[in-house]
Amino acid sequence: MANKDKLAGSMEFPPETQQPNVYPLSWVSKTKKMEEIYSASQREWWDPEKLPWDTLDVDSYSWEEREAIAYWWTILSVFDASAPPVFAAAMIKTYELHEEDAVRRCFFSVTRDEQNHEHLCGLAITKFLGHTDPLTYEPKTELGKKLQKNAKWLYYNGGRYWEGYKKAVPKYSLAVLFSSFLMGEIAAATIFHQMAAGCTEPVFKEGFASIGRDEGRHMAICMSLMERDYPHLELDDKATITKQIRAGYLFLSAVLFEPPVEFWDIPEDFIANQREGEEVARKAGFHIPTYEAKKENWKNAMLNLKGVLDKYDIPFPAIPEVGISGEEITDIDMEDIIPVF
Numbered sequence: 525m526a527n528k529d530k531l532a533g534s535m536e537f538p539p540e541t542q543q544p545n546v547y548p549l550s551w552v553s554k555t556k557k558m559e560e561i562y563s564a565s566q567r568e569w570w571d572p573e574k575l576p577w578d579t580l581d582v583d584s585y586s587w588e589e590r591e592a593i594a595y596w597w598t599i600l601s602v603f604d605a606s607a608p609p610v611f612a613a614a615m616i617k618t619y620e621l622h623e624e625d626a627v628r629r630c631f632f633s634v635t636r637d638e639q640n641h642e643h644l645c646g647l648a649i650t651k652f653l654g655h656t657d658p659l660t661y662e663p664k665t666e667l668g669k670k671l672q673k674n675a676k677w678l679y680y681n682g683g684r685y686w687e688g689y690k691k692a693v694p695k696y697s698l699a700v701l702f703s704s705f706l707m708g709e710i711a712a713a714t715i716f717h718q719m720a721a722g723c724t725e726p727v728f729k730e731g732f733a734s735i736g737r738d739e740g741r742h743m744a745i746c747m748s749l750m751e752r753d754y755p756h757l758e759l760d761d762k763a764t765i766t767k768q769i770r771a772g773y774l775f776l777s778a779v780l781f782e783p784p785v786e787f788w789d790i791p792e793d794f795i796a797n798q799r800e801g802e803e804v805a806r807k808a809g810f811h812i813p814t815y816e817a818k819k820e821n822w823k824n825a826m827l828n829l830k831g832v833l834d835k836y837d838i839p840f841p842a843i844p845e846v847g848i849s850g851e852e853i854t855d856i857d858m859e860d861i862i863p864v865f
């Protein structure tokens with residue numbers, strides 16, 4: 525820098541820093557609940573590498589079983605592998621907004637947790653397939669081929685929301701972003717507890733219990749921010765939230781229920797292939813909830829969320845798929861998606 529550009533020679537104090545700038549130089553502590561959740565996240569951190577992998581003998585499974593179990597982890601990865609960048613972007617936003625210190629740390633903890641979840645997906649897939657990714661892996665069975673075709677379609681669909689998300693982050697308030705996050709967290713917390721209870725492999729039992737505990741904390745983060753911000757919500761934001769809940773339902777159904785064909789661009793045999801794979805995995809002791817159990821689970825998660833939104837007079841969308849009536853929302857596209865897992 526040339527000397528003439530230096531301000532320090534001509535002024536005693538520097539000019540004001542233009543806002544928003546990315547970092548606050550302050551550590552405000554207001555929302556006590558957030559401090560507690562962050563402390564819990566520090567205590568409860570776990571390492572996927574340290575699960576009891578030595579108890580897992582993949583050779584005791586047939587190739588069909590291995591491919592079916594790896595497929596379920598692949599579905600989960602479509603969501604969990606995009607969660608670290610999605611939450612990292614939200615964390616940057618908390619810095620730009622000069623959010624409370626504990627809010628910034630909580631978002632960091634979610635990003636870190638999601639990285640763990642993704643890490644576990646990778647470890648499970650690599651062990652079961654003997655290959656580091658499910659897309660270039662060479663299937664050994666007919667079922668494996670069908671499931672790989674499914675995986676390719678899931679990956680294609682999941683890739684379509686990132687550009688939209690990047691535009692949504694600066695556009696919406698944290699309050700709106702939370703409503704979408706919350707939806708994923710509520711549903712995730714329930715399904716992982718169920719899987720932890722039902723799975724027979726110690727490594728999965730423990731892994732799912734840890735993920736379920738993380739998701740419960742993520743849920744609590746969203747809830748405490750909503751409690752703080754929702755009493756002052758703008759009317760426009762309420763309409764956006766209603767739409768996002770419907771979008772979240774359509775998006776997350778792919779992992780928590782079955783992908784709705786009007787929203788997911790998938791081939792005709794997709795659902796049948798997935799059901800076949802799930803049946804094989806289930807019989808091998810990998811506890812994927814049945815169609816009816818998933819439906820019940822998903823419905824309860826929606827009703828839970830509805831209970832939260834009702835408190836703040838935010839209209840709930842109709843979710844006829846699980847028997848919930850409400851506001852009709854139709855024009856949803858992948859580009860409108862905010863929710864993650």
Ligand SMILES: [Fe+2]
Pocket residue numbers: 604607637638641712739865
């Ligand atoms: Fe997760």
Ligand SMILES: [Fe+2]
Pocket residue numbers: 638709712738739742865
């Ligand atoms: Fe999460």
